[in-house]
Amino acid sequence: MADFLSTYGSLIVSMILAAMLGLSLYLPLMSGQLSLAGAGFYALGGYIAAILSTKVFTTYSGDLYPVSYVLIEMIVAGIAAGALAVIVGILALRLRGVYLALATIAFVEILRVLSLNIDITGGAIGIFGVPQPFGTPIEYLWIALPMLLLSMLFVYRLERVRTGRALIAIREDELAAESIGINPTYHKVLAFMLSAILAGCVGALSAHVLNTWNARQGTFDAAIGHLAFVLVGGSRTFAGPVVGGLALTLLPEALRQLAGINGLPPWLAQFLREGRLILYGLLIVLGAINFPQGLITPAMFKHHRAAKDPTT
């Protein structure tokens, strides 16, 4: 077991981080808004943590960076991302559908170009030597796992209360939602802000996990990855993006393992090792055709929910 954890520690942690990034994309989607801005807030959070830990919080005793500092960085990153999201959201959420998606891609690109060109982010080289709060990668679970469970609980609860119903109402029919008194802009910006806070916090933690942060983190490619988590996992219940994030992060590693099996023809082994993007594409296409709602659908929980409801 210890062996397994030390070998696969980073993989398990990145699976959990991916699940949260999927959730972050799911939040605006609850109100029907396809935003890819999460990758930008993730990058922002990472830079905040990298800068704070290498330039500000430099005095501490012992070899390991204090966990409490990591938590402070995450809070700072969350607040900064949330505040920026309110500003960006008010401007961008006037746009609908594909135009909103394009605007958020532009936002991600602006942040990337900025980080490449200003000094504090280390330009193209980025920031190296982000200090480690733990001795082994698997120990990041102490932060990542509770964080995932909390954010899942948050979204689970959200879907069952007044604010969450308002978000879903906007997704289902914005005009009807408005005509029963739901302010669409307020709720869309709210969902956008919650999504940014989560992405910012995950970014801050990721900077430590990866030990380095640069403009290659949180790019357009990453945003498409997050989108795939939701599309493959399912966009109608919070469990979808979580399963999608876990599975799609595990998949390339699993394929790499498969490629190591003796006796495979060389072309197949190479495909398994390097063809993950092709497989991603295939999965997204096949998923969209065969499981348009994703692998995990609300119907799977329906029986359960109805049985638990006291009014039935």
Place this chain on the structure above:
Amino acid sequence: MTDAPILSASPILSASSVTHAFGGLIAVDGVSISVQRGEIFGLIGPNGAGKTTLFNIMTGLIAPNRGKLFFEGRETTRLPPYRIAERGIGRTFQNIRLFGELSVLENVMTGRHTRTHSNVLSGVLGLPAARAEERATRQQAMQLIDRIGLTDRAHVRAGSLPYGDQRRLEIVRALALEPRLLLLDEPAAGMNTREKQALSDFIRQVRNQYHLTIVIIEHHMPLVMGLCDRIAVMNFGQLIAIGVPAAVQRNPAVIEAYLGSRKFVDR
């Protein structure tokens, strides 16, 4: 035929010279209407007469090019739809607009949005006040659902209901916001005669129970004539007649509008 409406001197809703054009087409042309508190007010006219556009203007979905609107004495002309709903105007749509993926119960609970106040944090954390509010909302919603006989289907997806039930559910979702004015856009469309009669009784019932004022767009003449206290007739965007049903029925301009469009004879 109808219960005596409680009429008061000041209108609950008034539109003055409201005009709106889509490009070159003048959909609503200088319409002035006053709806009295407590009445059931019918809005009729051939297809394309501008009735639904007038509804959309009254509920803020369309900002009129000219003219003003007042609800309970306060101007609502340029308010966004959700503000108008907050003020107490509920509505249904000609083409039913339910939240299809939400359950029947959730649709009606969502209708109580303006009457509830828990925010995202108190809701998610399940603070006592938010929990109590949620329970009360659920109960009130179930009572409304009970009125349209959908109690045993409260947890069914709204989109999977039969057509007539969807129409009734949409009315009940609008009632959930406790409006003082309810705008119904062709609520009886697609219903058979018996269902129409039941709907008519239901509308009168809720008007009396909740002291509502109701404006109703409807094509089915027997329903309109039997239900409404007053009727306004629109044709080509203009108001051509207004008055009690019997007088409107005899109005030559109305007869011509309907005969001219062949609709009156066909139906």
